[in-house]
Amino acid sequence: MPDGKGGYFERLxxxxxxxxxxxSGTGSSTLHxxxxxxxxxxxxxxxxxxxxxxxxxxxxWYLGALTLGTFFILVIxxxxxxxxxxxxxxxxxxxxxxxxxxVSSGMFLRNLHRWSAHAMVxxxxxxxxxxxxxxxxxxxxxxxWVIGVILLLITxxxxxxxxxxxxxxxxxxxxxxGSNISSAVxxxxxxxxxxxxxxxxxxxxxLLRFYVxxxxxxxxxxVLFVAVHMWRIRKxxxxxxxxxxxARESEPQPEVPATDNxxxxxxxx
Amino acid sequence: MSENKSTPPITEQEIxxxxxxxxxxxxxxxxxAVGTLGFTYRFLSPNVLYEASPIVNAGxxxxxxxxxxxxxVNSAIYLVHLEEGFLSLNAICTHLGxxxxxxxxxxxxxxxxHGSKFSREGQKLAGPAPKPLPWLKTWLSDDGDIxxxxxxxxxxxEFLRI
Numbered sequence: 001m002p003d004g005k006g007g008y009f010e011r012l013x014x015x016x017x018x019x020x021x022x023x024s025g026t027g028s029s030t031l032h033x034x035x036x037x038x039x040x041x042x043x044x045x046x047x048x049x050x051x052x053x054x055x056x057x058x059x060x061w062y063l064g065a066l067t068l069g070t071f072f073i074l075v076i077x078x079x080x081x082x083x084x085x086x087x088x089x090x091x092x093x094x095x096x097x098x099x100x101x102x103v104s105s106g107m108f109l110r111n112l113h114r115w116s117a118h119a120m121v122x123x124x125x126x127x128x129x130x131x132x133x134x135x136x137x138x139x140x141x142x143x144x145w146v147i148g149v150i151l152l153l154i155t156x157x158x159x160x161x162x163x164x165x166x167x168x169x170x171x172x173x174x175x176x177x178g179s180n181i182s183s184a185v186x187x188x189x190x191x192x193x194x195x196x197x198x199x200x201x202x203x204x205x206x207l208l209r210f211y212v213x214x215x216x217x218x219x220x221x222x223v224l225f226v227a228v229h230m231w232r233i234r235k236x237x238x239x240x241x242x243x244x245x246x247a248r249e250s251e252p253q254p255e256v257p258a259t260d261n262x263x264x265x266x267x268x269x
Numbered sequence: 270m271s272e273n274k275s276t277p278p279i280t281e282q283e284i285x286x287x288x289x290x291x292x293x294x295x296x297x298x299x300x301x302a303v304g305t306l307g308f309t310y311r312f313l314s315p316n317v318l319y320e321a322s323p324i325v326n327a328g329x330x331x332x333x334x335x336x337x338x339x340x341x342v343n344s345a346i347y348l349v350h351l352e353e354g355f356l357s358l359n360a361i362c363t364h365l366g367x368x369x370x371x372x373x374x375x376x377x378x379x380x381x382x383h384g385s386k387f388s389r390e391g392q393k394l395a396g397p398a399p400k401p402l403p404w405l406k407t408w409l410s411d412d413g414d415i416x417x418x419x420x421x422x423x424x425x426x427e428f429l430r431i
Contacts, residue, residue: 201320203320
């Protein structure tokens, strides 16, 4: 869109306040659109340019993006649930009951949190299978695969720690069984269980420790590793495309229409 | 070279001032890191636990008729009265820590989680449990009450005879 003619948004973009926040300048030139990505703290993790067909459904099935989407839902609903939930033995179960029967939209938020958590685990596995069977874990992306495995573990630990918080029979015995599995580790298994539970039984200390892990430590770790994960996609040459592999003479290269393989810019407008 | 003419060149045995301070700095950081690890470990291990006492008063022996198996769910112990005498078992399954249950119609102790089965003397009959249910130290107090120490296991078939 040419400058100077536009409507309200174009005028807004030329204001001093806007320019002080977004320094990439106005205009839809290649340079400006690239700068809009590159000069933004959050967007600079991503590539300034991607192939158009890598944005299509077929390239990735959007599994990584959907995983991140469920994580955002979990953060937002989780923060809201924290406003009604007390991680203490006399109150935890009653608070969960209150969320279900007393708090407006409490049941909706709790179920959204629960189903998103299930979906996130499912999507993480689907994402990993997809990456594995496409061979997208191979060099130079092998480190990003390792980051992905760490993110899988963080996801499972988030599920596990969240499981105790309703403080019902299912939660209590599931964590009893799970923590006893950890004590099967040779030498320091019992000590690890003691540190995890903050005692010898699943009790008040365990509830509080799992709450802090679930609401603070593990989400922060997840955000950190997700940032590295995204940034490494760019550093490792963008999303995996089969054409980026060295051509083997015996193997005919798949034909891609020229228009389909053009690089496009993703940015403002 | 930035070396002053008056300073002699550094021989192999000597180290430069910069290398010395690097080693000193990295060494102190290492010591501090080890200290922090120890500090964190000590902090995360609770020194005082508000858990139930391991010693349980199970009441008078008359409350347990012969050939009876009684589960106290709060302390997770079985008090079993057989011909040979009294015994106490830890009711926590040796597989993964679920609480077992006495099945009077089958005459066995069964775990609801993964299906382990034990006899009323704690011997393993079936299931994934790796070990029998441990016998707990059991004695008669001066007041004539049966006392059980959940933290002390004894050899099997050491009955409390009254």
